[in-house]
Structures are given as C-alpha cells and as structure tokens.
Amino acid sequence: MRAAIIAVGSEMLGPTRLDTNSLKITAALEDFGIEVVRKTIVGDRLDDLAAEIEFSLSRAGLLITSGGLGPTEDDLTREALIRALGLKSEIDQSIVDHLETRFRARGWSMPEVNKKQATVFPGHETLANERGTAPGFHLNVRGEDIWVFPGVPSEFEWMLATYFVPWLEKTIGGRTRHRRVLKIAGMGESAVEERLAPYYAAHRDELLTILASPGGVELHVTADGPPDSARAMVAEREKELREIFGRRIFGADEDTIESVIGEVLASRGETLSAAESCTGGLFSSRITDVSGSSRYFMGGAICYTGAAKIAMVDVDPEMIRQNGEVSEPVAIAMAEGARRRFNTTYGVGITGIAGPTGGSEAKPVGTVHIAVAGAERHEHRKFFWPGTRAHVKWFSTQSALDLLRRFVIKVDS
C-alpha cells in the first residue's frame, strides 16, 4: 500500500513554521510497512487544496490530511473534500449541541462561525474529537481511504492513536516492523557513535539510527519480519547495546528522564525538592510534567538573588561572600537547604550564569554548578554549556536530572 500525506495551512508555507504532524503519521505507517510516497503542505486556497487531494489520490491509495478543520473562513478542508471527491454534506445538530456545551463550560457562548465544525459527510465515518472542537473523518471513496484530522498537534496525536493506528492494525493484520528506542543521557551524539563502532562492524546490514534529541541521544533499533522473529531480533540487539552503554541508557520508548526518576521515587516512597537559580524553575517544571509527580515532588525555591538564596534555603551569606553565588559550596548548600526546608529525601541545587550577560573571565556565561543532596551524602558537578540562554537553561536541567537519576539509583558517574 502507498500512502500520501497533506498538511493544510498557509502558515506552514512561510519561513517560520514546519509541518511536524507528518512525523507521527510516518512513524505509524512505517510500523505497518506502508510506504509514504509524498508529503505536501498546501495553503488555505480552495482550488489548490482540492487539486492537491485529487492528485494525491492519483499517486496513493491511502491519504491522510491534517489541518483546515477550524472554524474560520481560512479553514477549507471540508469544502475541498466536497469539491475534489463529490461528497454531500450536512450539519449534525448533535455536534452543534456538543460544541455549545463545551463553550458554556468555559463560560462563553459559541461564536456562530463554529457551527461550520458540525459539518459531516453522510455515509462516511465522523471521528469524535475529545481534545478539541473539530471532528475528523474517515472517508472511503472509490475504494480509497482518506483520513481527515485536525491540525492542532495534541488533537491530531490523540486522533491518530484512537482511530488510525487501530484501523491499521485491523487492516494490515499487525505490525511488520518492530522498533525499540533506547535513550541515553550524559553523552553527546559523536561519543555515542564512537562507542558503537564494534557494534556497527558486527551488524553491517542492519538498521540502527542515532538521533540527537533535547532529551538525550536516542538509538532506534528496528527489525522487519514476522512478529516473533523481529521481536526476538530487536531484543537481542537491545541486550548488546545495554552491555555497551550500561546505565547511560536511562530508559526506552516513551520514557523520559523525568518519568524514570518519578517511577523510582514513587516506588520507594521517597521525596524530592529543588532550589534553582539560573534554570529559573525549569527543573521543577520538568519534574512536574510527569503525571503523579505530586506524590514525590514537594516543592522548590527559585532563588534569583543572593538574598533569596539566604532567605528561602538558608545559604550562609558568608559563604556567598567568599565563593560567589555561582560556586560549588553554594550549589551544595542550596541542595541541602531545599532538602531541609521541604523535608524531603533528596534536594537538588542549581546555580549558574544563563547569560547573555553576567559572565566574567573566571565564570563565563554557561558555567553551572549542580548538586544533589541525600541524608548521608551529596554529589556535585560543574558544567560548562556555552550557547544561548535557552540552551544553558535546558542543558542545565538535563544535567541535573541525569545527576539526580544516577545519585538516586546509586550509579557512579
């Protein structure tokens, strides 16, 4: 089976936005061995969009579209489907009622334009959208399957998982590609590649992809074939890779370093707090991105000044005077102070210079001290992350999470 993808929206034809929804579709299609032959981004013009739909169906028997289902005049996917495929449409009053209820729940009245989102195509399946206002569609026209999804990524992903993947499962009869993603923290992409040289030499014709991501380096191991043998093959390679990287591999597939830390803490009934300077709350925010984090995260102090470090987590003013706010002893005192103030098993302290101003020759922008404190010991690391402010903040939290993870599971760095 050949598939085509259309992303609808003029904003993705400008210099600032890319279509990222298609990555989720291609991943799903790859799992089932379906070849993607083209992806297109088309603007909000009815004739362009209708022509694109027709041409796509001349090249592929499966078409997936995202976007253009909003309530505004620019949202023309429904109209283009009608024109390209000769569909009939009507307004579904039950969807209008549902939309009105949704708006009322927020204390708003539904704008008249939103009624357009209650359009359905009789004889074709309407896909209820539990994450937003625009329903999607599964059309079958002249034997070709057309899936129509909203473009908002959270809605799009929910629809893909809820409707599209189960349909693939049923239609194709099971995944033909098996994939395992192993996630590595605390190493750069080229260091990972170097350590993989013997593995590559041993498995020359197999597919292993190394991917740098904000959350670390990912190894994508894939094998095609009958489920049992493909699964066994992937498991075998995972074992080899775990021997190479050991505890540098912090998790697999959907794991994040935050979720892995959370699982360990929750399972042990242990707790966590933080005192942050240069990361400005980003560390605590990442920890609390994990559902259920209120079981183990008690709180944190963001201490953007010396006075706040003294008042909120009891750093000794004399220590700051002698070492400066960005220093090893202050990072440790912050970790210990947070631990004491919030009465937690572990405390994390982060102090550094996010820039672009505030650096000096001795402590340039990007200098960051990170400490983790427990009941009986603490650990400290100094990092240097040159780059933009966002870069320094992100990699400081990434390093702090990895230091914490290894401290908690008692793995030496």
Next chain:
Amino acid sequence: MRAAIIAVGSEMLGPTRLDTNSLKITAALEDFGIEVVRKTIVGDRLDDLAAEIEFSLSRAGLLITSGGLGPTEDDLTREALIRALGLKSEIDQSIVDHLETRFRARGWSMPEVNKKQATVFPGHETLANERGTAPGFHLNVRGEDIWVFPGVPSEFEWMLATYFVPWLEKTIGGRTRHRRVLKIAGMGESAVEERLAPYYAAHRDELLTILASPGGVELHVTADGPPDSARAMVAEREKELREIFGRRIFGADEDTIESVIGEVLASRGETLSAAESCTGGLFSSRITDVSGSSRYFMGGAICYTGAAKIAMVDVDPEMIRQNGEVSEPVAIAMAEGARRRFNTTYGVGITGIAGPTGGSEAKPVGTVHIAVAGAERHEHRKFFWPGTRAHVKWFSTQSALDLLRRFVIKVDS
C-alpha cells in the same frame, strides 16, 4: 507569481527528518511578494518525482527543487526532469575534469558514478557549485522557471544566495513585501475572528492571517508594493487593528508576553516574585526566559503541598482548611506571601489541579485560581482549562502572564 517547492529524498519521508531547506526559499520568496502555493517532499522514485514536477508546474509558474543531484542510483532529479519536461542532456567534459581535480586534491580518484554529476541540459543554464560536487540548474521551459539545487543545506544556501536571490531582485525589481505581526493575549482564535468581521468587510482583498500560537493569537498584516507605500499601508492597518483590540494586543513582531512584562518592569525599576502550585515552576521559567530578567525577577516558591504553601509563603493553615488549597483566598494569599517574602513590587499566586488525577466534581481537573498582588490592591481570576497536564500548565502560565501584564499596566479586564 505563484511558486512551488519540491524537496527530493526518501529520508525526509520517515519519522525522523524534516525538510528545512524550504524555509530558506520561502523567506526569500516572501520578501519579493511571491506566493508559495505548495511544498512537497517526494521519495527517490523516478515516476513519483517526474509526476510531481509535472503537477507542480500545472499549479505554479516558478518551481524550486532541492536534492536528488548526488552521484548514487537513488539520485534521480536529473532523470525526472528529462522525463517530465522532455529535456535533452549530455555530459559536460569540463565538469568531469573539474570533479576529477576536486577528488585528486583530496588524494582520491573519482568514482565512476560521479560522472553522472556532469550531466547538463543544452540550452539551459548550469549553476557551478563552489561548495560541493553537484552543479545546479536554471531551466526555462515553456515560459516557466525551474531552479534545481542540491539538497545539502550548506550547498543549497550558497546557491540560493549566489544565483536565486539576485535573479529575484532582477526579475521582480526589488523587495516588495512588508509585514507586521501583532500579538493578542486573553482571547481565542474564533473570538478574534468575530471581532474582525467589520475589518474584513472593509478590506476584502487584503491579506490578513490569523494564527493561533502557544503564546497567543497572532495577526499577520502584509502589504505588497513599493517600500514607502507598503510600509504606510501596514502602519495604517496596524492602527485600525489596535483600535479594535486595544490592550488585548500585547506586542508586535518578536515580542513575547514575557518580554513585554519585562520591559515595563525594568523601565520602572519594579520587581516580581511568584508562588506556584499546579504550574510547578513553569511560570517562573517563562519569566526567566527573558534575557535581563534578573533585574526584576527576584525569585519564586513552588509549593506542591499545603505544608509548602504554609512554610514558604505563609498561607494560613486555617484558610486552607476552610477553602481547600485550590481556591481564591489561597491564590491571593500566595501572591501576597511571595510579594512579602521576596520583597517585590508584585507577587503572582497560582494554584490549581493539573491532572489527570486529583480532580473532584466541585473542582474538576483544569480548575485554576490565579492572583496578582501589588502594594495597594490585588486581582484574582478563576480559570478552567480542561485538557492534558501540559495543556493545563501552559495555559495557566499564559493566563497568569496576561493577568500580570494588565495588572501592571493597569488595564481593566
């Protein structure tokens, strides 16, 4: 003039890579007022690629392609151009000599396959590539312009700057498009659209794009034409839009709501602190994303438990007992407690239920109370943001930033 873009390469049809070259082209085209009607990514198959070229030229008079000019069997752009456009080709010996010299300079001999890169199309312009081995082409077929570039980003960008932009300059006679982005907070996309109805009616044939982004709703006002009149036109429209939306417009172009708040606080020598519960540090992290925020942001407390709210920002335990942690008085007490503890001009308090667990009938997941406190007054708003945890966190910070912005500039909601 209408333009289409094709990126060639199967690797961009998988789940890990996007086409980013097209962003550079769209930026160049926008500057000259050329509308991009579609962008396509197509794999390394001759019939797919040839069909794509033909279809693109049926939709647009200017076509730009990138990729597929390498020396391997997968590199089929030249063959596809021959098939789609009926071109004649030959091997240019001077290019073969040049390639051989290039290889020799590195101490290698040229692989036979590389000869393919010396293919030219008599009667059409060949574009020398000083950054790599593959020349590009500028074809003119039946009055339509086709630009063919290599896909390696460094080579692609060099060619764009060296050949394509000067051609645009000459053909169009100078940059023609002027743009202004106005940013709105505290209103949804459809509410913005509704309020724009009279504007739309008055300026039917002009381009105004409404774009929902995580940071609010954006209005993109553009005008084409000679620089002076286009600029004047954009300024005139901006004035009209500011009359419609007033202080709902928080900034323009590169502004973020965080940076706008920062500018006001810094210019007045005022300061800020925060006490966060359900947002877990994200509010403070967004505030500190702004370079120079250490001038006005003193710090914050993340209070994920009742005990932390009591200990870190002095919320009265009796108040929590009577109202619950997620309530108006607690949000106000948090804002005032942060303000006092950090000794700042303003304090922000956020308390809510991020979910997916922890909700009740009276206080469902997504219920959020936000307060801002100053020396003489405070403001409170209750919000309801149903959705995922990430959604609740993000929109809570967005609402808090907007409430703070309007509190600081003393605009009534």
